[in-house]
Amino acid sequence: xRAPLPPDRKPAVRHKSAIxxxxxxxxxxxxxxxxxxxxxxxxxxxxxxxxxxxxxxAMAGHDVAYSWVSELTSRFGPRPAGSANEHDAAEWxxxxxxxxxxxxxxxxxxxxxxxxxxxxxxxxxxxxVQPLVVAALGESPPTPAAGLEGDVVIFxxxxxxxxxxxxxxxxxxxxxxxxxVRMQDGAGYGPGFAARADGPGEAARRGAIAYxxxxxxxxxxxxxxxxxxxxxxGRVPLPCFALSNPDADQIERIAALGETVRVKLFSGxxxxxxxxxxxxVADVRGRDKSPGVVxxxxxxxxxxxGTGAIDDGTGTAIMVxxxxxxxxxxxxxxxxxxxxxxxxxxxxxxxxxxGAFGGHAYVDNHKAELATHVIAGETDFGADRxxxxxxxxxxxxxDFARTVARVLAPIGVLMAKEPAKGETDIGPSVEAxxxxxxxxxxxxxxxxxxxxxxxxxxxxxxxxxxQNVAAWAALVWLAADSDVDFRAHAPAAAPQAQ
Numbered sequence: 022x023r024a025p026l027p028p029d030r031k032p033a034v035r036h037k038s039a040i041x042x043x044x045x046x047x048x049x050x051x052x053x054x055x056x057x058x059x060x061x062x063x064x065x066x067x068x069x070x071x072x073x074x075x076x077x078x079a080m081a082g083h084d085v086a087y088s089w090v091s092e093l094t095s096r097f098g099p100r101p102a103g104s105a106n107e108h109d110a111a112e113w114x115x116x117x118x119x120x121x122x123x124x125x126x127x128x129x130x131x132x133x134x135x136x137x138x139x140x141x142x143x144x145x146x147x148x149x150v151q152p153l154v155v156a157a158l159g160e161s162p163p164t165p166a167a168g169l170e171g172d173v174v175i176f177x178x179x180x181x182x183x184x185x186x187x188x189x190x191x192x193x194x195x196x197x198x199x200x201x202v203r204m205q206d207g208a209g210y211g212p213g214f215a216a217r218a219d220g221p222g223e224a225a226r227r228g229a230i231a232y233x234x235x236x237x238x239x240x241x242x243x244x245x246x247x248x249x250x251x252x253x254x255g256r257v258p259l260p261c262f263a264l265s266n267p268d269a270d271q272i273e274r275i276a277a278l279g280e281t282v283r284v285k286l287f288s289g290x291x292x293x294x295x296x297x298x299x300x301x302v303a304d305v306r307g308r309d310k311s312p313g314v315v316x317x318x319x320x321x322x323x324x325x326x327g328t329g330a331i332d333d334g335t336g337t338a339i340m341v342x343x344x345x346x347x348x349x350x351x352x353x354x355x356x357x358x359x360x361x362x363x364x365x366x367x368x369x370x371x372x373x374x375x376g377a378f379g380g381h382a383y384v385d386n387h388k389a390e391l392a393t394h395v396i397a398g399e400t401d402f403g404a405d406r407x408x409x410x411x412x413x414x415x416x417x418x419x420d421f422a423r424t425v426a427r428v429l430a431p432i433g434v435l436m437a438k439e440p441a442k443g444e445t446d447i448g449p450s451v452e453a454x455x456x457x458x459x460x461x462x463x464x465x466x467x468x469x470x471x472x473x474x475x476x477x478x479x480x481x482x483x484x485x486x487x488q489n490v491a492a493w494a495a496l497v498w499l500a501a502d503s504d505v506d507f508r509a510h511a512p513a514a515a516p517q518a519q
Contacts, residue, residue: 068424068498068499068502068503069424069427069428069499071350071498071502072424072428072494072495072496072498072499073428073495075346075347075491075494075495075498076428076429076431076432076491076492076494076495077491078346078491078494079342079343079346079487079488079490079491079494080432080487080488080491081487082487083342083346083487083490085121085338085341085342085345085490086335086338086339086341086342086486086487086489086490087338087481087483087486089117089334089337089338089341089342090330090334090335090337090338090478090481090486091478092113093110093113093114093329093334093337093338094328094329094330094334094477094478095328095478096109096110096113097109097110097113098328098329099323099324099325099326099327099328099329100321100322100323100329101135101136101137101138101322101323101324101325101367101368102133102135102136102296102298102322102364102365102366102367102368102378103133103134103135103293103296103297103298103365104135104137104325107298107299107321107322107364108297108299110321111128111299111301111321111362111364112128114301114321114337114362115127115128115301115303117341118301118303118341118360119303121341121345121348122345122348122349123303123304123305123344123345123348123360124303124304124305124306125302125303125304125306126301126302126303126304127301127302128299128300128301128302129299129300129301129302129382129383129386130297130298130299131297131298131299131300131364131365131378131379131382131385132295132296132297133296133297133298133365133368133370133378134292134293134294134296134370134371135292135293135296135368136159136160136161136290136291136292136293136368137290137291137292137293138156138157138247138290138325139157139163139288139289139290139291140287140288140289141155141156141157141262141287141288141289141290142155142287143155143262143284143285143286143287144284144285145271145272145275145282145283145284146170146283146284146285147281147282147283148275148280148281148282148283151271153264153265153268153271153284154243154244154245154264154265154267154268155233155245155262155263155264155265155268155286156236156245156246156247156262156263156326157247157260157261157262157263157288157290158217158221158234158247158248158249158250158261158262158263159247159248159249159250159324159367159368159369160249160250160251160252160257160368160369161221161250161257161260161261161262161288161290162256162257162259162260162288162290163260163288163289163290163291164231164260164286164287164288168285168286168287169230169231169260169285169286169287170283170284170285170286171192171193171194171230171231171283171284172192172193172194172281172282172283172284173193173194173195173196173233173272173276173281173282173283173284174190174193174194174195174196174229175196175198175272175273175276176195176196176197176198177197177198177199178197178198178199178216179197179199179212179213179215179216179219179220179223181197182195182197182216182220182223182224182227183223185227186227187226187227187228188227188228189227189228190224190227190228190229191228192228192230193228193229193230194229194230194231194232194233194284194286195220195224195227195229195231195232195233196232196233196234196235196264196269196272197216197220197232197233197234197235198235198269198273199212199213199216199234199235199237200235201213201236201237201238201239201468202239203239203465203468204464204465205408205463205464205465206461206464207402207464207467207468209239209468210237210468213234213237214237216234217234217237217248217249217250217263218249218250218251218369218375219250219251220232220234220250220261221250221251221253221257221258221259221261222251222253222257222258224259224261225253225258225259229259230259231259231260231261231262231286232259232260232261232262233261233262233263233264233269233272233284234261234262234263234264235263235264235266235269236263236264236265236266236269237263237468237471237472238266238468238469238471238472238473239466239468239469240266240468240469240470240473241266241267242265242266242267242469242473242475243265243267243268244265244473244474244475245262245263245264245265245268245473246263246468246471246472246473247263247324247325247326247472247473248263248324248472249367249368249369249376250369251369251375252369252370252371252372255371255372256371260286260288262286262288272284298322298364298365298378298379298382299364299379300361300362300363300364300379300382300383300386301321301361301362301364302359302360302361302383303344303359303360303361304357304358304359304360305344305347305348305353305354305357305358305359305360305501306353306357307353307354307355307356307357307358307501308352308353308354308355309355309356311393312355312356312395312504313356313357313393313394313395314356314357314358314359314390314393314394314395315356315357315358315359315394315395315396315397315497315500315501316359316361316394316396316397316398316447316450316455317340317343317344317358317359317360317361317397317398317399317493317497318336318337318340318360318361318362318363318397318399318446318447319333319335319336319337319338319339319340319362319363319399319400319401319446320333320336320337320362320363320364320365320366320367320379320401320445320446321333321337321362321363321364322363322364322365322366322367322368322379323367323476324367324472324476326472326473326474326476327470327473327474327475327476327477328476328477328478329476330476330477330478330480330481331403331404331467331470331471331476331480331481332401332403332470332471332472332476333366333400333401335400335403335404335481335486335489336399336400336401336402337362338404338486339400339404339486339489339490339493340360340362340399340400340493341360342490342494343490343493343494343497344358344360344494344497346490346494347494347497347498347501354498354501354502355501355502355503355504356395356500356501356502356503357501358497358501361383361446363377363379363380363383363446364378364379364382365378365379365382366378366379366380366401366445366446374449376445377445377446377448377449379446380445380446380447380448380449380450381449383446383449383450384449384450384453388453391450391453391454391455392454394450394455395455395456395500395505395506395507395508396413396455396456396457396458396500396507397443397447397450397451397455397456397457397458398441398443398447398457398458398459398460398493398496398497399443399444399445399446399447400444400460400462400489400493401444401445401446402462402464402467403462403464403467403470404462404481404482404485404486404489405462405463405464405465405466405467405482405485406433406462406463406485406488406489407429407432407433407434407460407461407462407463407488407489407492408433408434408435408461408462408463409434409435409436409437409459409460409461410425410429410434410435410436410437410458410459410460410461410492410496411436411437411439411440411441411442411458411459411461412425412436412440412441412458412507413440413441413456413457413458413507413508414440415456415506415507415508415509416505416507417440419505421499421503421505422436424499425496425499428495428496428499429492429495429496432488432491432492433488434460434492437459437461441456441457441458441459442457442459443457443459444459454508456507456508458496458500458507460489460492460493460496462489
């Protein structure tokens with residue numbers, strides 16, 4: 022993987038040349054339906070030809086994405102939900118979107134309970150004194166001012182903790198030592214997520230006074246991966262911390278020697294009731310009055326330890342850059358492309374729903390028009406290359422899917438066998454009936470960085486960032502300039518040869 026290029030890289034000549042070629046090709050064209058090839062000798066381009074030009078313009082070096090995430094992370098750093106940094110970043114994003122020529126740009130606020138990390142530290146106090154690297158998990162309550170101390174009971178899995186008898190952890194500190202498996206699609210995260218979200222509640226039910234979790238990360242660095250937990254009856258029931266992977270190893274090794282490990286923990290975390298977060302909404306308006314909306318987005322908030330570059334600064338940057346390419350065409354797509362920069366994705370709330378609070382707020386604010394949302398997608402998995410695309414089942418065996426395959430295959434994006442499911446922020450829209458599409462990114466190294474102080478701008482590979490923009494611009498254009506019904510029932514599969 023090539024090193025990130027310095028900020029003074031000058032791809033503008035390639036970028037402007039590619040865009041100029043695109044504009045010359047598309048100028049004044051009446052674009053045909055997605056998937057329909059241009060007639061022999063025709064001078065006007067098809068939607069597929071425009072998609073190819075959008076793809077190639079982005080691959081040539083489209084500066085909007087990198088400049089967006091660079092300025093976002095440099096100006097505002099970490100953007101915890103409900104913080105001044107998150108609010109300021111939203112105001113900045115709205116102003117930038119207006120300057121980039123987007124329409125209907127506005128901010129939609131909603132109330133939240135914010136969580137604030139305070140000073141925190143931990144150490145082994147027996148059988149010897151050793152420092153530990155920890156991070157309080159999101160929404161964790163503070164410890165007493167003097168900290169708390171207890172013997173550690175280690176469980177190899179969350180299931181093992183749940184199998185423990187009531188009262189068996191009275192006065193103890195529970196520790197789940199699940200080791201996350203490195204996978205390209207990030208599948209190793211799922212089994213650990215429940216341990217992080219629900220572990221504190223399960224430990225409290227068995228009498229524990231605190232909860233430790235081996236970090237949900239695939240690295241061996243001595244940094245801890247934070248992440249959200251779940252409120253139980255309006256509160257997180259006990260202080261809970263992620264351990265760096267080397268420190269989790271250390272505790273397990275000491276226990277394997279037959280020693281009882283005793284740990285002291287301190288956290289000065291706090292809550293801010295009456296806080297707010299916000300969604301930033303911007304449109305590339307379609308040329309037809311009522312053909313529907315293609316919804317795309319990422320989340321603007323981040324955890325507090327790094328600067329939220331890959332989670333999810335790059336997601337917002339990819340969405341804005343892809344939509345900007347489409348916006349700069351000399352003609353509009355048939356359908357409106359809506360970019361939403363969601364707020365408060367990273368944290369839970371004391372009342373349902375558990376997560377995606379910005380996604381739920383969007384649905385609440387747009388109930389009357391959700392029926393016009395034809396398809397939705399988001400990116401929240403860093404900026405490494407897209408390798409797969411999943412479409413709604415309704416178009417799995419269609420001209421639209423075949424067009425997408427032709428356009429994206431040259432940049433290494435292949436069709437997935439399973440239909441799209443959608444991600445966290447668009448989840449509430451999908452639950453409300455909006456079909457989803459997924460562009461699947463290579464997550465091999467994502468969980469080395471995720472939710473840590475290492476989530477910073479230097480981790481972004483600009484070439485792979487460009488490839489993301491290329492895939493999104495091409496696919497979103499094809500969806501927005503088509504009349505495809507993504508909500509329709511999937512056609513019956515053709516009989517297979519025996």
